[in-house]
Amino acid sequence: MTRTVSTNPYSDQKPGTSGLRKKVPVFQQKNYAENFIQSIFDSLDGFEGQTLVIGGDGRYYNREVIQKAIKMAAANGFGRVLVGRGGILSTPAASHVIRKYKAFGGIVLSASHNPGGPTEDFGIKYNVGNGGPAPEKVTDAIFARSKTIDSYRIVDAPDVNLDAEGSHQVDDMTVTVIDPVADYAELMESLFDFDAIRKLIAGGFRVVFDAMSAVTGPYAKEIIEKRLGAPKGSVMNFIPLPDFGGHHPDPNLVHARALYETMMAPDAPDFGAASDGDGDRNLIIGKSIFVTPSDSLAMLAANAHLAPGYAKGLAGIARSMPTSGAADRVAEKLGIGIYETPTGWKFFGNLLDEGLATICGEESAGTGSNHVREKDGLWAVLLWLNILAARKESALEIARKHWATYGRNYYSRHDYEEVDSDAANSLITALRDKLAALPGTSFGALTVDTADDFSYHDPVDKSVSKNQGIRILFKGGSRVVYRLSGTGTSGATLRVYIERYEPDPARHDLDTQEALADLIAVADEIAEIKARTGRDQPSVIT
Numbered sequence: 001m002t003r004t005v006s007t008n009p010y011s012d013q014k015p016g017t018s019g020l021r022k023k024v025p026v027f028q029q030k031n032y033a034e035n036f037i038q039s040i041f042d043s044l045d046g047f048e049g050q051t052l053v054i055g056g057d058g059r060y061y062n063r064e065v066i067q068k069a070i071k072m073a074a075a076n077g078f079g080r081v082l083v084g085r086g087g088i089l090s091t092p093a094a095s096h097v098i099r100k101y102k103a104f105g106g107i108v109l110s111a112s113h114n115p116g117g118p119t120e121d122f123g124i125k126y127n128v129g130n131g132g133p134a135p136e137k138v139t140d141a142i143f144a145r146s147k148t149i150d151s152y153r154i155v156d157a158p159d160v161n162l163d164a165e166g167s168h169q170v171d172d173m174t175v176t177v178i179d180p181v182a183d184y185a186e187l188m189e190s191l192f193d194f195d196a197i198r199k200l201i202a203g204g205f206r207v208v209f210d211a212m213s214a215v216t217g218p219y220a221k222e223i224i225e226k227r228l229g230a231p232k233g234s235v236m237n238f239i240p241l242p243d244f245g246g247h248h249p250d251p252n253l254v255h256a257r258a259l260y261e262t263m264m265a266p267d268a269p270d271f272g273a274a275s276d277g278d279g280d281r282n283l284i285i286g287k288s289i290f291v292t293p294s295d296s297l298a299m300l301a302a303n304a305h306l307a308p309g310y311a312k313g314l315a316g317i318a319r320s321m322p323t324s325g326a327a328d329r330v331a332e333k334l335g336i337g338i339y340e341t342p343t344g345w346k347f348f349g350n351l352l353d354e355g356l357a358t359i360c361g362e363e364s365a366g367t368g369s370n371h372v373r374e375k376d377g378l379w380a381v382l383l384w385l386n387i388l389a390a391r392k393e394s395a396l397e398i399a400r401k402h403w404a405t406y407g408r409n410y411y412s413r414h415d416y417e418e419v420d421s422d423a424a425n426s427l428i429t430a431l432r433d434k435l436a437a438l439p440g441t442s443f444g445a446l447t448v449d450t451a452d453d454f455s456y457h458d459p460v461d462k463s464v465s466k467n468q469g470i471r472i473l474f475k476g477g478s479r480v481v482y483r484l485s486g487t488g489t490s491g492a493t494l495r496v497y498i499e500r501y502e503p504d505p506a507r508h509d510l511d512t513q514e515a516l517a518d519l520i521a522v523a524d525e526i527a528e529i530k531a532r533t534g535r536d537q538p539s540v541i542t
């Protein structure tokens with residue numbers, strides 16, 4: 001039986017870079033999750049009788065919100081819900097399930113790489129029928145609705161048993177609990193040469209994958225150990241835990257330090273990788289080499305034709321604006337399109353749907369392709385393995401040859417986390433005010449060529465997204481980019497992206513921070529980072 005429950009709106013339900021992310025106690029406030037879910041449904045048209053996919057990364061509060069979402073979907077008129085067993089669906093798997101079963105859309109419960117637990121982060125994101133995150137016009141409508149909502153609809157029904165596959169009736173709606181891994185594993189097998197990877201591994205090539213006690217554990221166990229034959233134990237931390245074992249499930253050099261150290265040791269395995277809370281990010285570390293996400297995008301694009309799923313070549317490459325220009329050089333050589341979008345995977349959706357881009361990537365450890373409409377951590381790992389199997393060279397050799405061919409884009413991101421929001425906002429405002437005066441100004445050997453606040457004109461739907469990051473481009477191709485994170489949940493996070501292009505192979509073995517030292521100093525001088533944030537150094541350097 002459907003109930004209409006009166007509620008009061010909350011003013012802070014504005015989706016960020018990727019859905020609504022808040023601390024668990026915020027989501028536990030009366031009707032907070034219900035309001036947001038009803039605001040999603042109220043912003044959509046035509047889902048009567050259609051399918052909704054629901055799943056999450058298994059973090060604390062996942063199961064509770066899944067039960068609410070199921071009962072609300074029934075009350076709002078969906079015909080069917082597909083939900084992952086245990087409430088689990090990695091973000092890329094959810095995207096695939098939406099596409100495969102022609103669902104109307106999906107609700108993905110995750111705060112990605114942010115920590116989980118009773119006082120940590122939770123998130124709700126809506127994905128549309130192409131399997132990708134809702135575009136801005138939809139998230140804007142959801143936010144607008146959340147500010148005026150006065151009731152939500154829910155059926156009175158017992159909780160669905162999420163732990164066994166099978167179908168149940170909730171009022172007039174069918175709920176099917178599905179295997180969260182099977183469809184995704186089959187998709188991966190259709191894209192990559194599993195025989196070649198199996199042979200590589202059988203020949204003694206050692207792979208280690210850190211699932212960071214997050215959602216990719218079951219996926220990586222099935223694919224890397226079971227289907228590709230890596231020995232038991234190759235997948236570490238494979239049980240998804242509600243608090244990720246107390247760690248940040250963020251695959252970067254800070255939070256995946258142990259993996260990094262393993263890969264730098266003299267007896268290191270051949271290939272190391274990790275993925276994040278919800279399985280869409282990746283970290284790639286070859287024996288003795290960390291491959292930056294920007295370089296990984298360029299190297300994957302340059303070699304993708306070695307995998308069966310991409311043997312016909314790529315239509316184009318897309319990267320977010322702060323991602324380094326390494327991929328641009330590959331696109332140029334291949335004679336294919338390159339697209340520069342704002343941060344946020346949602347901006348790739350139109351390019352993928354229109355067939356303009358095949359592979360996309362972001363500096364924030366996200367890479368993916370037109371196989372789904374989300375970035376995909378395991379996909380990147382498998383494409384690397386396929387390339388390694390085909391080229392019979394190490395990751396280090398592949399990287400060296402790549403730089404020798406295209407030049408090297410030294411690249412680093414400096415994050416200042418939990419900065420006072422007012423200080424961060426005024427830093428950005430002050431930078432914006434300076435932009436017009438910067439071109440022509442010199443800082444030591446560096447002279448500013450152009451400076452702007454990035455605006456994106458979507459070539460497909462013609463929408464315009466303004467204020468997407470401040471770029472300062474220097475003569476010779478170096479640049480500094482500043483933006484505030486749209487995924488943090490406490491204070492503000494200032495991200496500073498620093499890049500320098502080095503064509504000379506004799507200078508491809510420098511330490512990245514040293515290679516960028518002059519730009520790092522200028523980045524501070526122009527934005528007055530230390531003075532305005534009160535921080536002597538970044539919280540995280542990647």
Ligand code: G16
Nearest residue numbers: 017018112344345362364485486487
């Ligand atoms: C989300 C988006 C990504 C984006 C990243 C960084 O990632 O899906 O497309 O690059 O945020 O966002 P920000 O710099 O605003 O923190 P995820 O993995 O958190 O979903």
